[in-house]
Amino acid sequence: MTMSNEPIHVTDAAFEKTVLQSSIPVIVDFWAPWCNPCKMVAPTLDKLAKEYEGKILIAKVNTDENPEWIMKYVIQGIPTMLFVSNGKLFIARLVLYQSACCAMS
Secondary structure, eight states: OOOOSSOEEOOHHHHIIIIITOSSOEEEEEEOTTOHHHHHHHHHHHHHHHHTTTTOEEEEEETTTOOHHHHHTTOOBSSEEEEEETTEEEEEEEEOOOSGGGBOO
C-alpha cells in the first residue's frame, strides 16, 4: 500500500502499479507546470493528502512528461482529476480548466 501525506508524482511507467493497483482510492491530478489553474488547485490537493493520509492517495501526472495515460483516458484539458478505486475509473471526472490556455492539443 502506498501512503503519503503529500501528493506523489507518478510517471507513465509507474501509473499502473501506483494508481491502478493501489489498495486505497486514488485522486489522479493531470497537470502541467505552465498551467495556472493547475497551480491554483495544488494547495487543495496538498491539504487533502495530509487530512486523508492512509485513506486516499493523491497522484500527480505531469502531462508534458507523461502523455501515455492522458491518451488512454482521453484527457482534453488540464487540470483534470480522475477518481480510481480498486483499479477502476469512476465515471466522475472533474475538469477544472476554464480557458483555452489549458486545453490539450
